[in-house]
Amino acid sequence: QEAFFEALLRLGDSTLILGHRVSEWCGHAPALEEDIALANVALDLIGQTQLWLGLAAEVEGQGRTADDLAYLRDAWDFRNLLLVERPNGDFGHTLMRQFLFDAWHHELLKGLSASSDPRVAEIAAKAAKEVAYHLERSSDLVVRLGDGTEESHRRTQEALDALWPYTGEMFIGDDKDAQVAARGIFPDQASLRPAWDETLRHVLGEATLQIPDSPFAHKGGRQGTHTEHLGYILAEMQFLQRAYPGASW
Amino acid sequence: QEAFFEALLRLGDSTLILGHRVSEWCGHAPALEEDIALANVALDLIGQTQLWLGLAAEVEGQGRTADDLAYLRDAWDFRNLLLVERPNGDFGHTLMRQFLFDAWHHELLKGLSASSDPRVAEIAAKAAKEVAYHLERSSDLVVRLGDGTEESHRRTQEALDALWPYTGEMFIGDDKDAQVAARGIFPDQASLRPAWDETLRHVLGEATLQIPDSPFAHKGGRQGTHTEHLGYILAEMQFLQRAYPGASW
Amino acid sequence: MTPEELAFQERIDRGEKIEPKEWMPEGYRKTLIRQIGQHAHSEIVGQLPEGNWITRAPTLERKAILLAKVQDEAGHGLYLYSAAETLGVSRDELMELLHAGKMKYSSIFNYPTLTWADMGAVGWLVDGAAIMNQVPLQRTSYGPYSRAMIRICKEESFHQRQGYAIMMKMAQGTPAQKRMAQDALNRLWYPSLMMFGPSDKDSVHSAQSMAWKIKMNTNDELRQKFVDQTVPQAEYLGLTVPDPDLKWNEEKGGYDFSEPDWSEFYDVLAGNGPCNKDRLGARVKAWEDGAWFRDALVVHAEKAAARRAQAAE
């Protein structure tokens, strides 16, 4: 049960924090279409967060709600991937982060759609449709930027190089992952890699970008050891709930 | 009494928020000497904040402490000048903000050193020495940047133009100011202007910078209506006190 | 009036819609471009004050609703720029005029959003005032503009209800929340009244625009209607409209109320609002920082077209 709770936090916290980062662009994107698309992605991710953290709260059975989990935990109790807390950087950096995440997220949700837990399978099936669209869009833009101007190529490659060490964590399971995998609730983390690799080969190839060959991976996010960025995100995100405890909004 | 409390918040909140902004540079200044000098200015400002807010808490007599005032009020209860919550911008922008503030702060503290309230006079006498040095330093650097390269001149002039509308507020009193002025506790706000103008004419003249002639002044900070920036400052600054209420640090 | 102009005016008087390729007086076109462009700009600049609270929304549900709202605003901008494009001006041209300070956006967005209650008050008052302006424009004479307005009004009234729902939560909440709600009303009441523009006696261009059915009501009519609708809503919330002279006038069947401070209105229009520089600065920065991105899409499209052409040879 604890491993199940943990697995749900790992997913729900990742969609929450990425949704937060993406929403920081609101009104500042390079084109109106992008403002709309990013708001839409953020909206989907926050919607998924409500479902995953809602289920996590239910599984925990301590009477907490999705909002309690989102707003009343400090950084060390967050279980999101380090990748999603990285700062936005330029728009190409944001898109590359999105693509690397989407490609993983999509595989994960496909796996979760066949979860042995029907509640998980149901949420995943709904989310998979949204994320298929996220992936389609981020892939398309990565191709266009990679194979665009010299500058856009350079920026996109730099983003890929900078973010690469934060991707390995997506595929490294620990014993909690092993427990939920053994029960067929979550797919095995490592099992997602071949399809992800294949997506990257295909998309980044078309984008004329070079996949870094370093195997080095930052890790710790899924166990609660984050980068220095998460604390700032939470200070901002949680301010109202912290400053006005118990109020209803 | 309420006007006295208010006047102390107006001063203590201004030193607190400017201290916060200046401290954001820590480790990121353009030269090691500047890192040291900025940390020193921030340190003086936070030290003064402890004294002013400490006295404010004493005057209020509700059992609150300086820390309670700093960490447990939301933006609308802050009384700092809008000038000090403006983002840092480039280093020239930060320095110009500092100079415009120091020139006022120094005059204010000279006035306060002769306050009818001995507690105020004592704090002010101590702070005036520190601020005399702040002003000397910021004046010197404004001159060197204004009369430096074309680029430094342009950046410094732009900073002056951008910050100018936030200076008028320093000299506009309301009826609370009038009450403490009438009792000789604080100098009259408007009375500080001639000496400030003179400092600016002198320093900015030497810096070959053009003093803007617009009389327009943003206001509201001293009455609690701030810019959108203050909320973010406080979310960060107050996080620990908000997230771990009642803890002793 | 020339015979053409006369015929044009007769079509409008009959209630016909003018469509993009049809003849229209140059003044009609120009006035429409200015009006639709400003409206479009208002939608995109209007993302900023509400965007300011997305990362700080107090619950996941509120965050999602606010995101959806801001997304709708960007969508409205898109419809409106498209409507303006049918008059022969491109979105990029309009944006450049905005960035150069040669076209305006609604001054209301030069006020800051300072507490979460502002997310309620903006929906309730600002969208409320916008709808009051826009509902009649669904019947405007220019077809594409009229159709854009029909879509927009539907969404705006949804936003207004959401805003009022936030106010309700706040007004029924803790003392701090009530204080936030009252504070938001205090700050946004007069700026909302200003949204209808200066008093009719000081308003330029109005008569011609009304003849052309580009403007359907006078500023003062709409302002009165807004006050009459909003005051009971404020009372229902238990909030006090910050106007000591507000009172019901049985004879006219509406409220008497204080005029906003029009010197503040002209000051903000002249660039001296609390946020003018920050708002326009944010938009210009977004545009400039994004230049490489837009360029890349163009170049990629050219490359792709060239490849397709080559493949077809």
Add this chain to the structure above:
Amino acid sequence: MTPEELAFQERIDRGEKIEPKEWMPEGYRKTLIRQIGQHAHSEIVGQLPEGNWITRAPTLERKAILLAKVQDEAGHGLYLYSAAETLGVSRDELMELLHAGKMKYSSIFNYPTLTWADMGAVGWLVDGAAIMNQVPLQRTSYGPYSRAMIRICKEESFHQRQGYAIMMKMAQGTPAQKRMAQDALNRLWYPSLMMFGPSDKDSVHSAQSMAWKIKMNTNDELRQKFVDQTVPQAEYLGLTVPDPDLKWNEEKGGYDFSEPDWSEFYDVLAGNGPCNKDRLGARVKAWEDGAWFRDALVVHAEKAAARRAQAAE
């Protein structure tokens, strides 16, 4: 050894200080430049992990103390760059080597500071380890370095006491604070042990440096001393050192303890620590963003000098 080298070594053996203008072997000069430069870089990069909590310090008092500490670190950087300059290398040259990744700084600063307890643990453990390294260096053979160390050690031991005081507050605080304190110790224990460098058997350059009194003790000696000093302090705090194999060895009069994971050490050294890219990136950005500022000071000084010269004519 040449006669000059022999005489030099004899002076060192007699405990004399070498001063800047005196003859010294090229290797001595180079080793010192590397060591002092790295130490200086460590001070300025070391501002960043603690700077990360200044804006979030939980009380005004703690904020002031932390500001003063970070200011001291910048001051230490200044002393040390000055000491290096006496060896014929400028501060700007050293900074460029740092920015190009050709000189290192202490790897400990590539770990993040994640909670307020880290401000305690950094002072207690990191400054504690630094002092352990630096106290003997007060007796180093190179005069300017020795004098810089004397000033620095005085301030560092003050910092260490402040850090321990923070840990004490946390360890005696709420359950969450205790958890923070233990968590900080868990994360920083092994990285602190790594601060003494690899085990003597894997350490290069050591013998020559010790002969020259640039290095006064072996890495393992200092590490043992650090563990022996720190473990009782941890016990006094009621915290558990994250080493199941830690135990007192009566015979050697010190603790037996687990070696840190040296593969992690070399990984971090190679650039793969949690914060390497962020730390160096922050410093490079500060340097590049500040170029116009430094240029302006130079140009102003030239202008002022020219004006003075002209006035003197």
